Amino acid sequence: MSFAWPLALISLLLVPGVLGVYWWAQRRRRRQAVRYSSVALLRSVLPARKRWQRHLPVALLLVGLASLAFAAGRPQMTREVPYARTSVILALDVSRSMCSTDVQPNRLAVAQEAARNFVEKQPKGVRMGLVVFSGFAELTVPPTTDRKTLDEAIKALTTGHGTAIGSAMLKGLDAIAESNPAVSPVGDSPDAPAANPGKPGANGFVPDIVVLLTDGANNRGIEPLDAVPYAVERRVRVYTIGFGTPNPAPPSCTREQLGGDVFDTRGFGGGGGGFGGGGGFGGFLVADEPTLKAVAARTGGTYHSAKDADQLRKVFTKLPKEVATQKRPTEITWWFAGLGALLAAAAVAASMRWSPYP
Known part of the structure; x- marks a missing residue:
């Protein structure tokens, strides 16, 4: 004292x-x-x-x-408190494969509950934002300390076709740039990768992080590994979560999760009647663990795998400890x-x- x-x-x-x-x-x-x-x-x-x-x-x-x-x-x-400018950007996959019932009642419902608990338990000084992605990525909630707005947005998630993991990473970087002047925005999704900026963390990390959850593989926009240099250049860590079992069950979306596609009869694919990131109904895709591991390792984050609701809750419980603090x-x-x-x-x-x- x-x-x-x-x-x-x-x-x-x-x-x-x-x-x-x-x-x-x-x-x-x-x-x-x-x-x-x-x-x-x-x-x-x-x-x-x-x-x-x-x-x-x-x-x-x-x-x-x-x-x-x-x-x-x-x-x-x-006492230790989070940096006043710390932002945690949640990037959540809302592709149709998230309706798989291998995790009851389905993957998206479990991910929504875990994400809401994660938001609720964050320190008050931490700003949080929400990026959702399927065929494209969208910032639905800019970094804010308004937990109610974020909670309502997570509850209202709807699914779409395709999986744009790389675009979600870039959109997360742009979201961080809105609240941290030390991070420059990427802008519209580039077609080519940035120059190799070197080893992650060589000049330290900003306190802001991106937490990306997906159950599939990228099939839209920039490749995730091509988006990595943009994160490294901005000293932003990306924590990735691969969700779902290796054997997805048939999909079952609620009317709320289907959103505007409630009368869509094309099936659950990225345009070819496949399920999730592609493939036929018998050839379900699962989380692309090698790519997710590489993204986390190359940006200074960590990769986590969750195959059920309990594992996902434990993964989210660990994440706040990674946020930078100061005395x-x-x-x-x-x-x-x-x-x-x-x-x-x-x-x-x-x-x-x-x-x-x-």
Whole structure:
């Protein structure tokens, strides 16, 4: 614990000063008491009090004064808090393969619940944004501390055709650039990869991260590994999550998850009647783990695999620990001020309660 105004602690000298005055007053009272011809008579006219009742008001007053003296020094405690500009961008796959029922009730419903819990448990100072992607990527919620808006957006997710993982990464970088001036935007999805910027983290990382969850492989837009140099250049880590089992069950989207495609009869493919990222109904695609692992490793993040709801919840539980923090003093003056005022009031009340004079 430290103090913003340490010189104010001189006021602590009031405590021994008041204690000395009280001790002197007690000795003087004893000397005067022996002048009476009958000490027994003196005791008989005073109400009976226990020894601790006589000293309790002064004890409460002394502790209260000490607490107020500490408050005058503006005490501070140092604790770790997230950087004020930290942003966590959730990039969630909403391709039709997320309707697979290998995870009950389906992958998207489980991912929505896990993402909402993740948002709820983030520190208040962390801004969060939401990128959704299927055939293209879209920033639906810019980085914000408004958890309610983000929660409503996650609950309202609808599915589409295709899987644009690389585009989602670039859209996440642009979202971070909106709140962190140190990160430059990528702009419209480029067709060519950026120049190789070198080893990730060579110049440190920004505190902002992208958390990307998908159950398939990229089949739209820029390739994920071609998007990696843009993230490395901007010192942004990408944490990837491969979700779903190796043997997806038949899809079952709710009307809400189908959204505007509620009457779509083309099947669950990227344009050819396939399921998820492509393939026929018997040839389901699963998360492209080699690519997701490479994306995480090359940007300084980590890859996580989740095959059911419990595993996904555990993965999201680990992610906040990766966010950069800093030590910052937090003033706790009101703790001591409130305690001091309470003790002083208690001292007055005790003195009135056990006063020898009615």
